[in-house]
Amino acid sequence: MIITEFNEKRCKACGLCAVACPKKIIRINKDRVEINGLGCAELISNDCIGCKACATVCPDIAISIYREEERN
Numbered sequence: 001m002i003i004t005e006f007n008e009k010r011c012k013a014c015g016l017c018a019v020a021c022p023k024k025i026i027r028i029n030k031d032r033v034e035i036n037g038l039g040c041a042e043l044i045s046n047d048c049i050g051c052k053a054c055a056t057v058c059p060d061i062a063i064s065i066y067r068e069e070e071r072n
Helices: 016-019 053-057
Strands: 001-006 024-027 040-043 063-067
Touching: 001 040, 016 024, 016 053, 053 063
Parallel strands: none
Antiparallel strands: 001 063, 024 040
């Protein structure tokens, strides 16, 4: 399982991650406000493929992507 996390304290809602996402599953949620008052990026689907395009373009290093180890 791919885990994608957006740091509300770092995200300035610039939208670059949403543009870079090949699956188009990221949006800026203006209701998800932390310190900056602008909103924060969020996933709108669990279809993340872990390509890290969003994290690569993020100027504020606000996105973390990792694979959660599945345990049987």
